[in-house]
Amino acid sequence: MNILVIGANSAIAKAVARRYANPANAFYLVARNEEKLNKNAEDLKARGANQVEIKSADFAKAGIEPEVIESAKASLGRIDLVIMAHSILGDQAVFEKDLDALNQLYQVNTLSSLNLLTLLANEMEVQKQGNIVFIASVAADRGRPSNYAYGSSKAAVVTFLQGMRARLAKSNVHVMTVKPGFVESPMTEHIEGSGPLWSTPEKVAEIIQKGLVKRRNTLYTPWFWWGIMTIIKSIPECIFKKLNL
Amino acid sequence: MERYSWGGYPNTQQQLKQLSSITTPLPKESFLPYGLGRSYGDSCLNSEGVLLSSQPCDHFIFFDKETGVLTCEAGVNLKSIIQHCLPMGWFLPVTPGTQYVTVAGAIANDVHGKNHELAGSFGCYVKQFELVRSTGERLLCSPSDNSDYFYATIGGLGLTGFITQVTIQLKRINSHKLLVTSEKYQHLNDFFTLSENADDANEYQVAWLDCTATGSKLGRGHFISGRHQDDGDLILPERRGKSVPLTSPVSLINNLSVRCFNSLYYQRQLGQTKILEQSYEPFFYPLDAIENWNRLYGKQGFLQHQCVIPKNVGKEAIKEMLALIAKEKTGSFLVVLKMMGAKSSGGWLSFPMEGVTLAMDFPYQGKQTLDFLHRLDAIVSDAGGRLYPAKDANMLPSTFKAAYPKWEALEKMRDPQIASDFWRRVIQ
Numbered sequence: 001m002n003i004l005v006i007g008a009n010s011a012i013a014k015a016v017a018r019r020y021a022n023p024a025n026a027f028y029l030v031a032r033n034e035e036k037l038n039k040n041a042e043d044l045k046a047r048g049a050n051q052v053e054i055k056s057a058d059f060a061k062a063g064i065e066p067e068v069i070e071s072a073k074a075s076l077g078r079i080d081l082v083i084m085a086h087s088i089l090g091d092q093a094v095f096e097k098d099l100d101a102l103n104q105l106y107q108v109n110t111l112s113s114l115n116l117l118t119l120l121a122n123e124m125e126v127q128k129q130g131n132i133v134f135i136a137s138v139a140a141d142r143g144r145p146s147n148y149a150y151g152s153s154k155a156a157v158v159t160f161l162q163g164m165r166a167r168l169a170k171s172n173v174h175v176m177t178v179k180p181g182f183v184e185s186p187m188t189e190h191i192e193g194s195g196p197l198w199s200t201p202e203k204v205a206e207i208i209q210k211g212l213v214k215r216r217n218t219l220y221t222p223w224f225w226w227g228i229m230t231i232i233k234s235i236p237e238c239i240f241k242k243l244n245l
Numbered sequence: 246m247e248r249y250s251w252g253g254y255p256n257t258q259q260q261l262k263q264l265s266s267i268t269t270p271l272p273k274e275s276f277l278p279y280g281l282g283r284s285y286g287d288s289c290l291n292s293e294g295v296l297l298s299s300q301p302c303d304h305f306i307f308f309d310k311e312t313g314v315l316t317c318e319a320g321v322n323l324k325s326i327i328q329h330c331l332p333m334g335w336f337l338p339v340t341p342g343t344q345y346v347t348v349a350g351a352i353a354n355d356v357h358g359k360n361h362e363l364a365g366s367f368g369c370y371v372k373q374f375e376l377v378r379s380t381g382e383r384l385l386c387s388p389s390d391n392s393d394y395f396y397a398t399i400g401g402l403g404l405t406g407f408i409t410q411v412t413i414q415l416k417r418i419n420s421h422k423l424l425v426t427s428e429k430y431q432h433l434n435d436f437f438t439l440s441e442n443a444d445d446a447n448e449y450q451v452a453w454l455d456c457t458a459t460g461s462k463l464g465r466g467h468f469i470s471g472r473h474q475d476d477g478d479l480i481l482p483e484r485r486g487k488s489v490p491l492t493s494p495v496s497l498i499n500n501l502s503v504r505c506f507n508s509l510y511y512q513r514q515l516g517q518t519k520i521l522e523q524s525y526e527p528f529f530y531p532l533d534a535i536e537n538w539n540r541l542y543g544k545q546g547f548l549q550h551q552c553v554i555p556k557n558v559g560k561e562a563i564k565e566m567l568a569l570i571a572k573e574k575t576g577s578f579l580v581v582l583k584m585m586g587a588k589s590s591g592g593w594l595s596f597p598m599e600g601v602t603l604a605m606d607f608p609y610q611g612k613q614t615l616d617f618l619h620r621l622d623a624i625v626s627d628a629g630g631r632l633y634p635a636k637d638a639n640m641l642p643s644t645f646k647a648a649y650p651k652w653e654a655l656e657k658m659r660d661p662q663i664a665s666d667f668w669r670r671v672i673q
Contacts, residue, residue: 021329039266039304046305046317047329196490
């Protein structure tokens with residue numbers, strides 16, 4: 001299988017890629033930091049991956065998506081599985097003051113994702129085969145005062161994916177939206193907290209791999225986040241306004 | 246409060262920091278290298294500084310499929326080594342009873358497994374590692390280069406520097422399965438007879454024993470031996486585990502549950518001898534199937550007690566300890582007994598030595614538990630044995646110093662920035 005990983009240095013993408021690291025699979029890793037990319041490429045090779053190539057790319061720059069997809073195709077030939085995990089979490093307080101930061105958040109999390117997905121959809125629609133996994137977030141389910149900039153940047157993609165999933169289903173291409181809850185990773189290192197609600201990238205990766213086998217559409221990781229978000233979504237707006245979530 | 250050691254006793258305030266990569270400079274404050282926190286007592290704690298987690302350093306660097314030599318970063322855990330190397334026909338040459346330890350932790354505690362008698366400890370298979378000192382100096386250590394640091398670091402409890410990457414030799418296997426023989430025996434004496442006569446083809450040998458039995462049944466249990474199957478599939482069968490979701494306010498491990506469990510467990514096997522095929526996970530890691538099993542001991546936590554006693558006096562000392570446990574009715578839920586061999590890694594503070602090792606755990610019930618453990622320690626010391634620092638939270642400085650005479654040499658090699666609660670306690 002030929003696997004394209006975008007945001008390959010992210011903790012969840014790394015853990016997913018490792019689960020597929022065996023002689024049957026080739027990888028094309030895309031991320032910003034080249035040093036980390038090299039390390040992750042060596043890691044996957046040592047774990048048994050057949051072939052690993054890398055490309056350093058910064059999705060804060062508009063318009064680089066076609067070149068990324070072209071070079072991935074050149075390396076892998078046909079793309080069978082795409083893991084999309086590139087994302088900025090950022091700080092809500094900054095997004096409330098700094099328009100450049102807000103625009104950059106949307107450039108990376110939203111616009112580049114929509115561009116990449118559009119290119120990939122066309123590619124896979126023709127080959128009539130393939131899987132796309134997009135790592136969204138439970139934050140996309142409802143805008144909350146603590147992180148609505150980030151949450152909405154993911155929500156746009158989640159809605160986009162719903163339509164794309166229905167479109168590509170006719171071509172035997174599967175699109176899976178993943179909504180992780182709290183995951184211990186470098187992205188969340190600054191957030192204090194631990195306990196039963198927290199999960200690890202390894203556990204999330206295991207759920208993703210199993211979800212793909214079952215062709216799940218939307219996957220909350222772990223599952224209980226579905227329950228939590230159902231409750232959060234069902235709080236009437238008049239009460240929600242008074243909460244500090 | 247979050248726990249940073251497996252036993253949860255002592256439960257002191259800790260501060261955890263991540264070392265973001267193996268090339269990141271070490272912190273300027275007092276620290277202790279930290280893996281997955283599977284040490285039971287205070288050897289993985291540092292209340293007067295920070296714990297420096299190796300978790301971000303979890304990359305494989307190179308694996309040679311032909312020779313089975315693996316180079317990886319410090320924070321790689323044994324589970325991921327097995328998951329990636331077993332399908333290629335390679336397994337850990339020595340493994341402890343859990344896969345959730347890091348390679349660096351396995352070196353720092355020079356861990357052993359059910360094959361110690363024949364294979365020695367983990368350190369015997371370490372070809373080289375890089376040790377970073379707080380001065381920034383990077384030392385490549387092997388039996389030939391920086392050999393003092395090499396042997397000080399194997400079993401050196403993380404005190405000599407931060408291990409960043411390691412090279413180990415794996416061993417060839419042809420199947421994920423083991424052929425296991427379980428023999429029920431009636432008395433401690435029978436354990437020694439069985440060990441003596443055991444077939445060396447069965448590389449792995451261990452006994453579980455019923456600590457509630459007394460008198461003519463003292464030390465009765467199951468003698469379990471196993472070996473890798475010669476051929477079969479090199480696959481990773483899926484294992485369905487359970488998890489203990491929360492820490493119980495009181496220990497669920499008490500006299501009643503220990504008594505019930507031990508009697509039932511002893512009786513579970515009806516026949517004298519049972520032969521079965523087991524995959525590697527249930528054979529090597531039965532407790533890994535219950536995630537966070539340590540929470541069963543409640544908020545107070547528990548203490549492990551693992552000793553090794555020289556062979557010639559082993560039987561008598563173990564008898565004395567078991568009799569004391571039975572008399573005090575402070576049974577241990579799981580008691581494991583096994584022989585250790587003469588093969589040594591050369592680690593200055595390595596725990597294993599030729600003899601017999603006994604491992605038990607006790608819920609913490611205040612000072613009475615600590616006093617009771619000191620009485621067990623005295624039996625061990627009198628017999629010329631020693632206690633396993635990775636499992637200890639209680640031994641007296643005098644007990645430690647007498648059993649590990651090279652502690653002073655290690656203290657000289659210790660990185661001045663590194664310390665642990667254990668070390669402060671035992672060298673005072």
